[in-house]
Structure formats: structure tokens, C-alpha cells
Amino acid sequence: MTSSENRPHRSKARTTLTMLTSIFILSVGCDESLEALEQENNEELSVVSTLEAQESELRRRRDRRAPPRQPVVEDPIVEDPVVEDPVVEDPVVEDPVVEDPVVEDPVVEDPVVEDPVVEDPVVEDPVSYSDPRIQEVLDLPSSPHQYSIQGASDHFLNEAAIVDNTPIDNLDDDHRATLGRVLFYDPALSQNQTVSCSSCHQQERGFSDPQRLSEGFAEELTGRHSMSLINVRYYPSGAMFWDERALTLEHQVLGPIQDSVEMGLTLDELVAELQENDYYQPLFTLAFGDPQISSERVSLALSNFVRSIVSHDSPYDAGLSSNGGNPARPFTNFTPEENRGKQLFFAPVQNGGAGCAGCHLAPPRVGPGAPRPTSIFFVNGAANIGLTDGRGDTEDLGVGAVTGRPQDNGKFKAPSLRQVGLTAPYMHDGSLTTLRDVINHYSDGVQAHPNLDPRLRQGRGGAPQRLNLSEADKRALEAFLHTLTDESVSDDLRFSNPFRE
Ligand code: HEC
Ligand code: HEC
DSSP: OHHHHHSHHHHHHOOHHHHHHHHHHHHHHOHHHHHHHHHHOHHHHHTTHHHHHHHHHHHHHHHHHOOOOOTTTSOHHHHOHHHHHHHHHOHHHHHHHHHOGGGGHHHHHOOOOOOGGGGOTTOOOSOOTTOHHHHTTBOOOSSOOOOSOOSOOHHHHHHHHHHBOOOGGGOOOHHHHHHHHHHHTOGGGSTTSOOOHHHHSBGGGTTBOSSSSOBOTTSOBOSSOOOOOTTTTBOTTOOBSTTOOBSSHHHHTHHHHHOTTTTOOOHHHHHHHHHTSTTHHHHHHHHHSSOOOOHHHHHHHHHHHHHHOOOOOSHHHHHHHHTTTOTTSOOTTSOHHHHHHHHHHHSOGGGTSOOTHHHHTOOSSOSTTOOOOOSOOOOSSOBOOOSSOSOOTTOOOBHHHHHOOGGGTTBBOOOOSTTGGGSOSBSTTOOBOSHHHHHHIIIIIOOOOTTOOGGGBSSTTOOBOOOOOOHHHHHHHHHHHHTTOOHHHHTOGGGSOOBOO
């Protein structure tokens, strides 16, 4: 419910009643992450102490009523920690809830409490990760890794929840993500068993490819540079690819498998291919309750895994947390150069800054009470940044080729700037080799494309901006961009190749 409900057009229609209903549903479902939060941060939660009492009551009952633990049966709402925060913590929503007696109804209503059967731990799933069919080939732990976000700061979680594109039918699930991880690293997904998703999306490279264009299964090159998969879930429209041609991640992940350059399989061939590998029967059972292999399930599992790849623990986050979430003040963990770079990144051009935040930290929602965006670093919608003047014969039209509208020509989606220090080369065509090249582009290389974004022009409809940054300022911006790298993502076991050799 998160992503769709939080999209602006729907949220407008939300009534107080539906909000309260949501809160009730969330209260029932949010126990696991709440517990984690409680341990970490008692003070935060004391604000909602009334709610909390109700929640814990609901939680106790839900636990008693819960069916025997079987991975697939699990209430999916439980798994999504992102959902819960904004609703509980959003000041706008929180107040009426505490005062409103309606919320208490469900608590009072249910007098049936005792059900000891559920506590019975004897119920055992016949399929497990210890299955020799799995263990022979894959190095997977006996209980799955936890793929939901661990230990992110409040400033991150609050913003993340607003822009999360996770659909209701594919909420975070450790078993699905585990299956997705195996699929991601499996060359069985390509026609001649040579290429996996990880060939072009490499963990230590922010899940991008150091090559300007990537080689597919038949050694042909892709038409564009591989995209970083970092924080793909934090893009509210959910549209994927540089030209946004895939409506959702669930649609997107089947694209490369069928692409004639990338992996070259039909979906029927894909299913047949996977059926030949013994380890998929137990893995599909663990993820979906039965061993049936289908392309829909491959799509769900792959996207579940890709969405779990989240970067939230960078030096930038440490700095933001240490000064109360205010990016405008210097961070104590930053060098003076990094602080200068931060200032340039945030300040608009007319105030002597470089204006980067105007796009890369665009407000996830507008309107009174909207939090100042500080941490997600995505561009909200495709934009034209004047990499070309639009007059070439072989121009990549980007979004324009998809929509057929001339005013979309040369517009592209931007990957998250998180881990950007690892994802060179840059841009849809991989044409900028280093971060310095990127900064030089924005400083004085922006070209006068007819669709050039107004934020990169001198005045409305004006000529391309010329920042003429000094050498020191360029170094500072570069240093700041490097503070957005969460080192832990590059060697996080959960995202690594699970195959034994
Ligand atoms: C041969 C290299 C190659 C392989 C293999 C490959 N990709 Fe990609 N991936 C790319 C390129 C290139 C793009 C950008 C293509 C475009 O925009 O036209 C891309 C884009 C994406 C995106 C879009 C990200 C965004 O922010 O919009 C996702 C997600 C993705 N790939 C996931 C996968 C998955 C999952 C697999 C395996 C099933 C996979 N890729 C296999 C090269 C590859
Ligand atoms: C008008 C909005 C806008 C502004 C302002 C802007 N950017 Fe971008 N940025 C984008 C878009 C859109 C892309 C992707 C463009 C493409 O590939 O064609 C991008 C790409 C990038 C990339 C490459 C990302 C990747 O993975 O390839 C970096 C790095 C970057 N911008 C940094 C900056 C910095 C630093 C500034 C300030 C000096 C800045 N941007 C200002 C919209 C903007």
C-alpha cells in the first residue's frame, strides 16, 4: 500500500478515515521493525505511546493467531519496514490518531485471546536451505539473510518511504530476495550460459559496469551504458531504464533476459532452462510455496532482490545524523573540502552554488509540511542536461523515442547518486569517464539543446549555464560526491555471488 498510496494523485484523495484505517493495518503489521526501532530509539517512539500500547496488544494477538511459520504464508505487510515509519512518525497524521477513538475499536473488539496451538514449534517445512540440491551448488545460510533495511537513520527512512516504488504484491521477502540473488548471478539466464545480470551490474562497481557499453552473451555491445542498481526502489514513478520505457521494475527485469544483445532467451526457454537446474525446485518452493517455475515468479524474485540493494550508510548519512538532519550546516565528520563541496551541491546557482540539489535532491512531494529532502539523491523524472545540442543525425532520443513527443527528446532518467564514486563511467552513453568530467560538463560544457532543462539555463529559455567553477571548487564537489558511498554495500554478503565456484 505504501508506494501507490503515497503517489501524489492518490494521496490527495485520502480521507482521514482511510488514513486511520491504514494506521490500523500498519499497526497490526509493523511489529518486527517496530521492535528493532524500539531497541534503538525509545525516545522517538514515546511520542506515540498511546498507539504503541495498542500496537503491542494487537501484536500479541496477531502472534497468537499467526499461522504456523511457513515462509510463503507470511503476512507480507510484516516484512515492509518502510511502510510503517512515515505514517507513525508523520506529524500530520500522528496527532489525530492519538486523539481519535476510532483507532481503538479494533483493539476492544476482539476478546478471543488464547490460542496455544500456534506457538507449537514442531511444525516444520519439508523444504529448507539445507537441501542437498541447494547446498551442492550454492553457499546459502540455513535461514535466509535479512533483506529489509537494517539500521538506517530516521532521516533516510522518512524520505525513503515517500518515494518507494515497492508494489503491494511484491513486498520485501527474504525468501524471494534469496531466490532473486541466485537468479541474478546465474548464467543459465542467458542463451549460451555466459552472461548473468551480474556481468553488467557488478557489486563492487555500485552494480554498474566499468565498461562504457556492456558485452552481451554473443559479445555484441549494448546500446547504452549499464545503469547502477543502487536504490532503484527510491524512484516514485517506478519507471525503469534511461528512457523510462519499463513501467515498473517487475516489467524491467524480464527485459534483459529477452534482449537480443544482453541475454537472448524467450520466456519459455527461460523456464525450461531453470527447470534443468535442480536447485530451483526447492528455492521456488521456499519463495512461493510450491516448486512451479514461471516467468512471473522469476520477475517477482529478481525485483525483490534488486529492490533490497540499498545504500544508506555513507559518511554523508553519518554527518547528517550527527547534526540533527540539517544539511545546511557543516558536518563534523567532513573535511573542510567536503563541506565546501556539500555547500556547492546544495546552494542554487543564483546564491553562488552549483545547483545540483535542485535536481538530484528534488522534493519527493510538494506542499505545506513537506520535509526538506536531504538524503535520497534521485532526480524526480527524466531531464535533458545538454550532453548534446540535439542536432546530430544519430542522436539517442531517450524518452522522446518512447513517447514520440519532440519535447521529450534527449531526456534521460538519472541513476541515484549514491555510490556514484564507484559507478564510472557516467551518463546514459557512458561518455563522461570520471566525476571530474561530469563536473566540467556542468561547469562549462552544457550544450544548448532545445529541450535543455530550465534549471541548467541562465534565466527562463536562456543560454546554458556557465558556472566557471574554480579548480578548488571542482575538487570540493568531487570530494563531496565521494561521501555518498556506503562502503558496506560493496562487500555485503547478501548481495554477493552465492554460487560455490
Ligand atoms: C549485457 C549487459 C546487461 C545484462 C546482462 C543485464 N543488464 Fe541491466 N542494464 C544494462 C543496460 C545497458 C541498462 C540500461 C539500458 C537502457 O536504458 O536502455 C540496464 C538497465 C537495468 C535496470 C534499470 C535501472 C534503472 O534505474 O532504471 C535494471 C533494474 C537492470 N538493468 C537490471 C538487470 C537485471 C535484473 C538483469 C538480469 C536479469 C540485467 N539487468 C542484466 C545492461 C545489462
Ligand atoms: C536539470 C537537472 C540536473 C541538474 C541541475 C544536475 N543534474 Fe546531474 N544528472 C541529471 C540527469 C537527468 C542525469 C542523467 C543524464 C543522462 O545520462 O543523459 C544526471 C547525471 C549525473 C551524474 C551521472 C550519474 C550516473 O550514474 O551516470 C552525476 C555524477 C551528476 N549528474 C552529478 C551532478 C552534479 C555534481 C550536479 C551539479 C553540478 C548536477 N548533477 C546537476 C540531472 C541534473
